[in-house]
Amino acid sequence: MKFKSRQAFKRLTMLNITPVQLEENLGILDYPATKQDLIKNAEEHGADEKILRALKKMPLKNYETIAAVSQTLSNIPL
Secondary structure (H helix, E strand, C coil), rough: CCCCCHHHHHHHHHHHCCHHHHHHHHHCCCCCEHHHHHHHHHCCCCCHHHHHHHHHHCCCCCEECCCCCCCCHHHHCC
């Protein structure tokens, strides 16, 4: 997964979420996906609680790619 900036990657790691964790939990999902799709998929695949908490804080909208999810997560207040 590519990040648009080093800052986005840093913010994601501050949430204690790695790109690998995102890929493992959300990489198999068909995109675009809604926030509810992301949460449901993560729950069904046994995602860590920190990933579920972060996903639940995301805005309600369609996410075109996993990179868009990652970018949104990197902007969530800590």
